[in-house]
Amino acid sequence: MKLLAITACPTGIAHTYMAAEALEQAAADAGHEMVVETQGSAGTTPFTDAQIAEADAIILAADVAVRDEERFAHLPTIRTGVKKAISGADLLVAQAVEAAEAPKADVPAQRTATPATKDFGPGFGSQLRGWLMTGVSYVIPFVAAGGLLIALGFALGGYQVTDSPAVTEGFDPLALASWAALLFQIGALAFGFLIPVLGGFIAYAMADRPAIVPGFVGGAIAAEIDAGFLGGLIAGLLAGAVVLGLKRFSVPKAMAGIMPVVVYPLLGTLVVGIAMFVVIGPPLAAVNTGLTNWLTGLSGANALLLGALVGLMMAFDMGGPVNKAAYTFALAGLESGSEAGLLIMAAVMAAGMTPPLAMALATVVRKKLFSEVERENGRAAWLLGASFITEGAIPFAAADPLRVIPSLMAGSAVTGVLSMAFGSTLRAPHGGIFVLPLIGNPFGYLIAIVVGTLVSTALVVALKNSRRRPATETAPVAVAV
Template identity: 60%
Template sequence: MKFVAITSCPTGIAHTYMAAEALEQAARAAGHEMHVETQGAAGSTPLEPDVIAAADAVVYAADLEVRGRERFAGKPFVDVGVKAPINDAAAVLAAAEEAARDAAEGAPVAGGEPDGGATAAAADGPPAPATKVTARGGAGTRVRQWLMTGVSYMIPFVAAGGILIALGFMVGGYQINEAQPDDIVSGFNAASAHDWGALLFLTGSAVFAFLVPVLAGFIAFAIADRPGLVPGFLGGAVSVTVGAGFLGGLVAGFLAGFLALGLTRLPVPAAVRGVMPVVVTPLVASFGTGLAMFVVLGRPLAALMDGLNGWLGSLSGGSLVLLGTLIGLMMAVDMGGPVNKVAYTFATAGLAAAGASANPDAVEFTVMAAAMAAGMTPPLGLALATLLRARLFTPGEIQNGKAAWLLGASFITEGAIPFAAADPLRVIPALMVGSGVTGGLVAVFGATLRAPHGGIWVTPLIGHPLLFLLALLAGTAVTALGVCLLKSLGRRSTAADARSDATTPAGV
């Protein structure tokens, strides 16, 4: 059979491409032909029309709304999350085969239509930003998807802004945070390290200024689609103005989204319906959001944010080590899933709050370092384990182990997912222990990080880089030894059971 697939994940980095590779490998193993369009952070190359026309079925392995889904109208399809093919690509492919056979036997096909959540863009307008919210999901699922939509669009701003600010400090020194735009606008000296540092710092600070508005805007967009964008961005901007920061952005995003959603669902005369999404909804929802944030919620949210920042800044000694260990454990629980994202979002929120700080040892930077190191540990530990005890792993896992070296070094925790999916009860506990050790050691050593991503490729931006690497190596070794120990115990138990079965008389 011939299949086409679309893969996408909220961040558009790891899961998108791992799912594509898993589907391609499963199709080759089954003797099928598979063409995958990855709608990731790097953009995508659309499938050729003749390839789509020849396909027997479509696989949507996506956590975002599929762009250009109308191209597949009339085709039988399966619609799963991006993790499904990573965990069991053969099962996803089997479902696609069944859908293709049912269609060939004359079963009705409803392929191509969006399956709920954000509404599709008008045919004559520009495409809307991508999101996917399960309309039939539970309240908790939808809240998480709304939140992760905002976070996924915020992360590139955190990465770009954080790295630019860090480079500014590297080039111009920590006093560069006193630079003013006029210093550059009035006369930029290309031969001055100070001016280059100021340029990097001011550019990064400008990018950072978008963090909270983008977070709030896209949370509101996930809830109400395009009508939520204007009040959402406005709510985020007001949150920054009143000092409510990241926490205020979360509240403003949900508030703006529900206001816009309520307005779009109001029964209005046909004559007014055309101007509702362009004029009335953004206007009224923006005013309502501004009123609530300025008058009612701004001050208490700012006080709460100040309290949170004060608590985080006061951490030291055992408290900081405990937090680093907890962050490490959370990064390894589900390797890119909800718990991992909570820990990572907490770290990036602290980074955003202290991003332009001239204090190189701020606690927020240590928390960010702990999160990244702990996220690198699972794939690196598993890669090492496949070298130490290859007989404990399948040939496919050994190949995955080779790729996990690069994935782990690049802070792509998802490189550990194939191992965890195949043997979760023995692999995940070992990963958690190793990542917990790494996070705790980073806190003990006081290593810091101003960039939210990058792995070893941003080592120049790490404070106490040798100690950071020492913590990473220690956690990697603990993970590898833990995985080998648990898998060995399991193998001995299985072997003992087999010997017992072989020596027990029939009927006993």
């Protein structure tokens, strides 16, 4: 068989390429040819027309919208998330072969893509998750660039950098304060795109390019009226739904060419704009204000419980929807500028660093519990963990989820609690250990990470040892006669 596959995860970093490698290896082991198009952060090399024409089936392993999916409308299609491709690539390859060998009449209709909307599976929940993750995937580069520039501005110019005059009014290349203001203002502009980008690409995932403008405008209105990330999310879903509704109307062929370029964006933007300014925007702004006030007043036991909760979420699926929900919540707190928001951002990043570091340490202290491949992954996990790339723990979780995932969740929860307890703060939304100079109470922050890492490592080793012990105890004993 000649098989194709596309892999795509929200961040476009770890999951995307790990899934591609797993699928290629599984296909080769089964005696099939597999070509993978990775739609990741490093760009993509699309399939050639010849590869698509010769293909027998395709696997779409994606947690976000697959770009240009209409290319494969004629192929039997297997849909799944990237984590299933990492842990069950051999099963997906077998399913693709089975679909390719089945008569066309027997291929389920839902396995084929439709040009009008990106389909993520038979259930609405799967579709909704895919739409939201697409929006988040496009937001993350803006978060990294804008947030780190803002943090550098604070590091160079102090907290008063927010009161600096616009650099267009005067810039002194020899003054450190001018450079601090420049970095801060560039970062603030980049950060200002977060909510419009979230709304625009959620809408894009739902209804393709005609929905981008209504989604962006809706997100910009959400930012303008202080409706926050929740407002951008609702605006994106609304824009996608409106454009999908407009696509259902039949139009004369003479007008078909202008519909996606003029009519859908125009009417979609009008409807979404009115709704966001007049109908649903003000209540969303009130909810966002309430959330900000709650974060501002967060202290004591409530703060510790929240630290434990975000820690559990960060380690639960290591880059998946639950992890991204915690991260987005932290971004909302960071955007609020409150002290509590800075505490939450610090706890989330520390808890996200712990899982890969714990697995890296476990492969060092008890090598015999891990395969050679896992030990190689452990060496890479040191850097991934230090860089706040939680996905570095995925290979271990996929191989032994019942022992590894609870252990990692426990350690991350401890890290989140300790980070809150030590009062560590963070103005940068990413960067891991490399933004340590920008962290409030860095010594306590490092202690939180180290303790959480040790907790997870100890639990992983203990649970894996408990699995091995019965085999030793029941081994037959040679008796001399």
